[in-house]
Amino acid sequence: MTTDFAATKAQFHLPAGITYLDGNSLGPLPKTAAARVAQTVNAEWGEMLITGWNKAGWMDQPSRIGDRIARLIGAEPGHVVMGDTLSIKVYQALASCLDLNPTRRVILSDTGNFPSDLYMAQGLCQTLGQGYTLKTVAPEDVLATIDDTIAVTLITEVDYRTGRKHDMAAITAKAHAHGALTIWDLAHSAGALPVHLSRARADFAVGCTYKYLNSGPGGPAFIYIAPRHAATTRPALSGWLGHESPFAFDQTYRPGAGIERMRVGTPPILQLAALEAALDIWDQVDLNDLRQQSLTLTDQFIAGVEASCPTLRLVTPRDHAIRGSQVSFHHPEGYAIMQALIAHGVIGDFRAPDILRFGFTPLYIDKTDTAKAIAVLSRIMAENLWDNPAYKTRAKVT
C-alpha cells in the first residue's frame, strides 16, 4: 500500500463528534478548499475582473480539470471536460449516441438507475418522438437483454441504492457485439473504485464530483467521449463554448475539437476552484489501494452490523467483484433509524422506500470510524432508540 490514508484524512475538515458515512452523497470539505475559493473570489474575480478568463486560466479550467479526472476513471487525457450538472451531461451523451446510431430507437437502462437518468431519457424520447423509447429491466437482466434493437445502454455502474456494481467490460463488449453504444454513469464510481473506461472500450461516460470526489454542494459534472467518437458526434446542446471559435461570434454553430464540443455555457468558476482543491488530495491516492481499503471497510461494516443487528437485512452484494463502495440495509423503519443515527452522530442516508445507506470513503473514513458506526447502530437497534416520534417526521431531503 503506497497511499497514506491517515495523511489524506488529515486534509479534510471533519466536524467534531461526527462519523460521516454519507460521502457518497456529498463529500466533506477539503481543508484547502476554503482558501482556494477565497483566492478565486478575492485575487481573481476581485482583482482581475474580466481579465481572469485569461490571466487566471478560467477559460481552460474545464479541460484542465477534466484531465485530472481522466486519471481517476481510466480515460485518455484530453477526452474529459467539466461543466453543467450530471443530468445535463446524461442528456448530451444520450442525444449523441442516438445520433451516432440512427437506425435504432431503444435506450436500455435498468430499474436501479438513478431516477434522473431515466427522467432525462424519458424527456429526450418525448422530444424526439418517432418511436424512441426507454426500456428498463432489472439490473441483473441488463446483459441478457442487450440485442440488435438497442441503440445505447445507459447504465450507472454502481447502483445508488444497493451498491451493486455492473460489469462494465462485459456489458460494453456485448453492446458492441450487437451494434449498440454504451453510456456509463460514474456517479458512484469516480473516486469510489478504479474505473477503466478506455480499457473497457466504453463509448461515453458521465459523472458528478460532489460525492466521492469532494467538490462541494453543486460541484460541476464531467463527460467523457471515447476518442473514436469525439470528432464525429453532433452536440445536441450546442452552446457557444463548445463552438470551434467561440469568440469569433459566428452566426452558425460549428463544433469544437473533440470533447471541447461538449462544453455549453460559462463554467462555474467558484465551484471549479473547490474541485481543484479536492483533486490535490486525489493526486496522492493510488486507486488500487483505495479499492482494497474500501473493501476492507465495507466487509468490516457488513460483518459488524450483521453480528449485532439481526433485523437489518443486507442489500449490498457480499461478492467483492460486484460491490461498490457503500453498504445498504433494508428495514421497514429505515427512515426513523437513520434519523436516530444522525442524532447520535453517525450520518448516513435513507433512500425510499426502506433503505439505510452508508458510504465508505477511505480518504477520510478508517476502521475506527467504521467500528464506531457499528457500535452506535447496534445500540440504536438493541435499545429501539429509533422508536421515537421525533425521528419519524419526514424532512424534505435526507
Added chain:
Amino acid sequence: MTTDFAATKAQFHLPAGITYLDGNSLGPLPKTAAARVAQTVNAEWGEMLITGWNKAGWMDQPSRIGDRIARLIGAEPGHVVMGDTLSIKVYQALASCLDLNPTRRVILSDTGNFPSDLYMAQGLCQTLGQGYTLKTVAPEDVLATIDDTIAVTLITEVDYRTGRKHDMAAITAKAHAHGALTIWDLAHSAGALPVHLSRARADFAVGCTYKYLNSGPGGPAFIYIAPRHAATTRPALSGWLGHESPFAFDQTYRPGAGIERMRVGTPPILQLAALEAALDIWDQVDLNDLRQQSLTLTDQFIAGVEASCPTLRLVTPRDHAIRGSQVSFHHPEGYAIMQALIAHGVIGDFRAPDILRFGFTPLYIDKTDTAKAIAVLSRIMAENLWDNPAYKTRAKVT
C-alpha cells in the same frame, strides 16, 4: 432619486487605478460576497455536510433567489427559478415553446442575437428534424417579419454588440396577435434597465447573473415562465429536481409545480451564495433611478467621445427609447485600441469584428469614472497609442 449610488458603489471591491466599463460582461465583486461564500464553504458545507440541503436551505435557494430576481425583471413572484447556464435555459424555453405551439416549425430570431442563443436553436432544430428551422433577420426587421408561420420569437432584448434595445411590448403583442410565443433573453437587461415581463405579457424569459447582477464568474442563470403556461409546459430537460417529488425516487418523470419543473440537477451552492450577496445591493436600488443614471452616463460618454475621437463611429442608438446600458463604437483597429485602454486602466471589451464596447453600471460607475474613461480614450486616439505591436496580438478571450 431615492437610490444612493455612492452608497452602492461603496459596497463593491473596485481595484485601485481601474475604471471598469465591462460590468456588462462580468460584474465586480460585492464586498460581502467573499464572506458569504466563505460562510457557505466553512459553516455550511464544512459543518453541516449533507444536512446543509435542509438546514442551510440549499434546496430552496433556486426559488428563493428567483423571487429576488423577479422584482428586477417585472415577473410575478414564484415564477422565476435559478440554475444551469443561460444557454441551457434558452434550450429549455425553446423546447417548451415549440411544444406549446405544435403546429408551427419556425423560430424567429435576429442576427444581433448572442450567438449561443442561435446555436442552441440550431441544435434543437437538428435534433427535432421535421422541418424545424431557425430564421434570422436584421434586428430592425423582427417586428415586420412576425407572421402566422412563426412558432416562437427568441430575442435578446438588448443587442450585445450595439446596445440597441428591442421593444418588448410591441414584439410580444404582435407575436401574440399572430399566434406566436415569445422568449426574451435578458442577459443585457436584468440589472441594466427596468424590465416588465408581466406587463408586456412575455411568455418565457431567461437571463444570466454574472453581468449586471454581479454574481461572479459562472454564476447561475434564471428562467421565467408566465403563470398561464407554467402548469402546462413539458420540460424537455426533465431532471430529478424538476420532478414533483424528487426524493420519492419514482421511475417515471412527473413535472413539479409551475416553474419548479424547470429545475434540472443539483444547484451550484457556492455560486448561489455569491449571487445572494450581490442581490443585497440590488435590494437598495430603484430601477427607475438606475435607468435615469444609466442614460445620463451613456449620454455623457457618447458626447465626450464624439467630441474628442472623430475616428470612432457610434454604433449605439442615440434614442433613449431604444438604448440599453452600454455604448459601442466601430473602429477597424478596435482590438488594439481596447488593449491600449486596458493597459491604461480603462477596461471595456472588444467584440469581433470591430466593436469597442463599454458597459455603464450605475451601481459602481459614476460621472467621474465616465469622464476619466473619456479622457484616457481621447489621449489614446489623439496620440495613436494603440498603434503598438503589443496591443495587436490577440489573446483567446478579451
